[in-house]
Amino acid sequence: MSDRITIDHGSGGRASLELLQTVFLAGFDNDILNATEDSALITINKERLAFTTDSYVVDPIFFPGGNIGDLAVNGTINDLAMRGATPLYLSVGMILEEGLAIDDLKTIVATMRKAADNAGVKIVAGDTKVVPVGKADKIFINTTGIGVVAKGVEIGGSMGQPGDKIIISGTMADHGITILCQREGLAISGEFTSDSAPLNKMVEALLAKHPDKIHVLRDPTRGGVATTLKELAISSAVGINIKETDLPIRADVQGACDLLGVDPLYLANEGKLLAFVAPEIAEQTLALLRQQPHGENAAIIGEVVADHPGEVVLETVIGSRRRIDMLHGQPLPRIC
Amino acid sequence: MSDRITIDHGSGGRASLELLQTVFLAGFDNDILNATEDSALITINKERLAFTTDSYVVDPIFFPGGNIGDLAVNGTINDLAMRGATPLYLSVGMILEEGLAIDDLKTIVATMRKAADNAGVKIVAGDTKVVPVGKADKIFINTTGIGVVAKGVEIGGSMGQPGDKIIISGTMADHGITILCQREGLAISGEFTSDSAPLNKMVEALLAKHPDKIHVLRDPTRGGVATTLKELAISSAVGINIKETDLPIRADVQGACDLLGVDPLYLANEGKLLAFVAPEIAEQTLALLRQQPHGENAAIIGEVVADHPGEVVLETVIGSRRRIDMLHGQPLPRIC
Numbered sequence: 020m021s022d023r024i025t026i027d028h029g030s031g032g033r034a035s036l037e038l039l040q041t042v043f044l045a046g047f048d049n050d051i052l053n054a055t056e057d058s059a060l061i062t063i064n065k066e067r068l069a070f071t072t073d074s075y076v077v078d079p080i081f082f083p084g085g086n087i088g089d090l091a092v093n094g095t096i097n098d099l100a101m102r103g104a105t106p107l108y109l110s111v112g113m114i115l116e117e118g119l120a121i122d123d124l125k126t127i128v129a130t131m132r133k134a135a136d137n138a139g140v141k142i143v144a145g146d147t148k149v150v151p152v153g154k155a156d157k158i159f160i161n162t163t164g165i166g167v168v169a170k171g172v173e174i175g176g177s178m179g180q181p182g183d184k185i186i187i188s189g190t191m192a193d194h195g196i197t198i199l200c201q202r203e204g205l206a207i208s209g210e211f212t213s214d215s216a217p218l219n220k221m222v223e224a225l226l227a228k229h230p231d232k233i234h235v236l237r238d239p240t241r242g243g244v245a246t247t248l249k250e251l252a253i254s255s256a257v258g259i260n261i262k263e264t265d266l267p268i269r270a271d272v273q274g275a276c277d278l279l280g281v282d283p284l285y286l287a288n289e290g291k292l293l294a295f296v297a298p299e300i301a302e303q304t305l306a307l308l309r310q311q312p313h314g315e316n317a318a319i320i321g322e323v324v325a326d327h328p329g330e331v332v333l334e335t336v337i338g339s340r341r342r343i344d345m346l347h348g349q350p351l352p353r354i355c
Numbered sequence: 356m357s358d359r360i361t362i363d364h365g366s367g368g369r370a371s372l373e374l375l376q377t378v379f380l381a382g383f384d385n386d387i388l389n390a391t392e393d394s395a396l397i398t399i400n401k402e403r404l405a406f407t408t409d410s411y412v413v414d415p416i417f418f419p420g421g422n423i424g425d426l427a428v429n430g431t432i433n434d435l436a437m438r439g440a441t442p443l444y445l446s447v448g449m450i451l452e453e454g455l456a457i458d459d460l461k462t463i464v465a466t467m468r469k470a471a472d473n474a475g476v477k478i479v480a481g482d483t484k485v486v487p488v489g490k491a492d493k494i495f496i497n498t499t500g501i502g503v504v505a506k507g508v509e510i511g512g513s514m515g516q517p518g519d520k521i522i523i524s525g526t527m528a529d530h531g532i533t534i535l536c537q538r539e540g541l542a543i544s545g546e547f548t549s550d551s552a553p554l555n556k557m558v559e560a561l562l563a564k565h566p567d568k569i570h571v572l573r574d575p576t577r578g579g580v581a582t583t584l585k586e587l588a589i590s591s592a593v594g595i596n597i598k599e600t601d602l603p604i605r606a607d608v609q610g611a612c613d614l615l616g617v618d619p620l621y622l623a624n625e626g627k628l629l630a631f632v633a634p635e636i637a638e639q640t641l642a643l644l645r646q647q648p649h650g651e652n653a654a655i656i657g658e659v660v661a662d663h664p665g666e667v668v669l670e671t672v673i674g675s676r677r678r679i680d681m682l683h684g685q686p687l688p689r690i691c
Contacts, residue, residue, distance in 0.1 A: 021457070022456065022457050022458065023453075023454050023455065023456055023457060024451045024452070024453055024454060024455040024456075024457060024460065024485055025453060025485070026453055026485055026487060027485075028451070028483070028485050029451070029483065029484050029485025029486070030485075035483070038457075038483065039483070042457065042460055042461055042464055043464060043481055043483070046461065046464035046465055046467070046468050047447075047464065047467070047468055047471075047478045047481070048468075049477050049478070049479065051444075051477065051479040052477075052478060052479050052480065052481065058480065059444070059446075059479040059480040061443070061444050061479060061501070063402060063404065063443060063501070063503055064402055064503065066399060066400055066402050068399065068501075070444060070446060070479060070480050070501065071446070071480050072446035072447070072448045072480050072481065072482050072497070072499055073448065073482045074448040074449070074450050074482055074483075074484050074497060075484075076450060076484045076486050076490075076491075078490075107397070107399065108387075108395070108397050108406060110395075110406060110407070110408035110499050111383075111408070112408045112409065112410040112448070112497040112499070113410070114410050114412060114450070114495055115360045115364070115365070116360070117359075117360055117361060117362055118359050118360060119359065119360040120358065120359055120360075121357070121358050121359060121360060121374075121378065122358065124360065124378055125378055125382065128378055128379060128382035128383065129382055131382070131383070132382050132383055132384075135383075141385050141387065141388075142383045142385070142388060143385065143387040143388050143395040143397060143406060144388065144394065144395040144406050144407050144408050144499075145379055145383070145388065145408065146408050146409045146410055146497075147364070147365065147371070147374065147375070147379070147410075148365050148410045148411075148412045148495075148689075149360055149361070149362055149363075149364050149365025149366075149688070150365070150412050150492065150688065150689060151362060151688060151689075153489065154412075154414075154491070154492040154689075155412075155490070155491050155492070155495070156486065156490040156491070159450055159484075159491070159495065161408070161410060161448045161482075161497035161499070163408055163446050163448070163480075163497070163499035165397070165399070165404075165406065165501065167399055167400065352485070352486065352487060353484075353486060353487075353490075
């Protein structure tokens with residue numbers, strides 16, 4: 020490992036995992052953190068709570084489909100929902116660069132409020148720091164969330180079982196391609212929109228129907244679907260097979276990815292979930308998802324197998340099979 | 356108000372309050388946030404929890420008496436304790452600048468772990484982002500904490516009552532002067548040490564003895580004792596009188612303040628609390644505080660009065676009286 024922090028350490032791929040393991044898990048080392056779920060599961064006087072934090076440094080701070088503010092609210096709500104929790108309260112910590120236009124800040128705050136209202140959560144705690152010009156980039160936002168986990172709900176990255184069907188709740192790579200195109204100043208950039216959205220109501224609908232047959236939920240943000248599936252194959256000690264022809268990708272997104280030389284499997288999503296569900300409820304779950312807001316393009320993309328534990332195998336369009344690894348050697352800075 | 360963010364907005368004084376009111380409270384607007392306590396008080400299925408967030412951007416990141424890591428852990432623990440809560444869990448969100456030495460990061464993480472262990476809390480959730488060189492300054496840390504508030508504990512900034520004695524748990528301005536001297540590269544800088552320390556066990560001891568006669572607890576961080584007392588005078592709608600001769604300040608700290616032209620009343624403390632207590636327990640509380648770690652220099656510095664509500668009046672060494680306002684027009688960037 021390098022002796023300095025590199026952009027790669029923040030991309031959500033293999034270098035991020037290495038940093039997590041060698042520095043953070045090694046240093047903080049406790050069972051709750053070591054579970055490395057989207058949310059920590061904590062128990063206070065018998066109440067099971069989910070607790071999660073994320074900092075947002077996206078560049079640009081305004082983009083089609085949202086801004087850093089609703090991205091930060093939705094992202095933390097989703098991390099709570101991926102544990103099967105009902106999100107309740109958020110804190111907001113802002114680091115502002117001297118010179119930021121207060122009107123921009125007001126716009127961001129208004130968007131955060133709207134996103135919170137939309138998801139039924141309250142922003143109850145906050146903090147603001149200011150640093151001199153050139154010591155930050157406009158605005159960084161940390162959101163930390165608390166949710167409550169209902170009795171009987173046991174969803175986690177280690178719960179995947181051979182036979183499970185793998186569902187994605189909609190098209191892939193929309194957030195990642197939107198940010199990349201904006202940043203590259205591409206003429207096509209106007210065509211794309213971030214998928215930033217809260218998924219808690221979608222998860223509620225799933226759990227209301229099949230509380231015990233939804234095994235894994237995870238939102239494929241930094242590192243994309245590929246990295247998330249690889250992590251889940253490892254944490255559940257199972258194999259994963261996906262089919263390229265089943266992956267829902269908008270044709271124009273695929274075209275832009277080809278142009279930029281990036282693989283949509285590795286691009287961030289900010290309003291999509293992956294679900295591993297018992298095979299007998301797969302079709303029903305798919306139908307249910309397609310009725311939900313943000314779920315109309317849901318698709319079954321693969322299955323969990325007992326073979327090749329820890330590995331993700333993609334069956335390509337031409338029928339060949341290749342192993343999918345975590346994001347590696349293609350750093351995508353400040354995507355969220 | 357300026358239409359751009361200025362350093363003053365982050366100093367914890369009057370400009371910070373203005374930003375809080377006109378942007379954050381106006382935008383997020385709910386009863387819990389509007390209380391503007393050190394911690395939000397939330398209720399989840401009858402369980403009363405304290406919830407608080409703080410981002411740390413201190414410069415330099417290593418200083419005598421600590422580093423940005425234990426400062427971040429102790430600071431959030433203290434914000435929970437000031438609500439009478441027992442701190443339980445913390446999250447840590449890091450924003451790293453490309454190029455940060457991983458050894459420095461490991462040192463910071465180890466210090467955070469030690470501070471958490473020392474206070475009996477667990478770091479259970481985390482997130483790390485990396486930004487390119489020049490887009491942040493080495494490392495920024497957000498810590499967010501959850502604690503549980505015991506039945507019957509009702510401590511808050513609006514609970515101050517005429518007659519209350521005002522106690523500070525130790526000497527003033529130690530953190531602020533340490534950071535300022537480090538940053539100015541003064542030869543005297545080696546003589547000072549930040550007071551960064553967890554106060555939760557001190558608060559536990561106070562509450563064990565007099566659960567209902569401790570009315571207000573607040574740690575005077577950014578903006579110092581002056582700004583904190585002014586805020587409390589307003590939120591409790593009471594007057595506050597303090598005596599300059601009773602303020603515990605180390606002679607060398609006072610000397611450095613004189614040299615730098617800053618008033619120790621406005622410098623940050625990171626391991627001190629202000630307590631407003633019923634007069635009949637003031638002497639006992641003082642004695643108890645002096646037995647606690649970090650409490651040996653505790654002192655009674657004033658009292659709450661019915662006169663001049665919302666105002667803090669200082670009786671000076673020479674017996675004259677002057678009104679104390681919030682920090683204003685003396686921006687102290689990145690003190691925590």
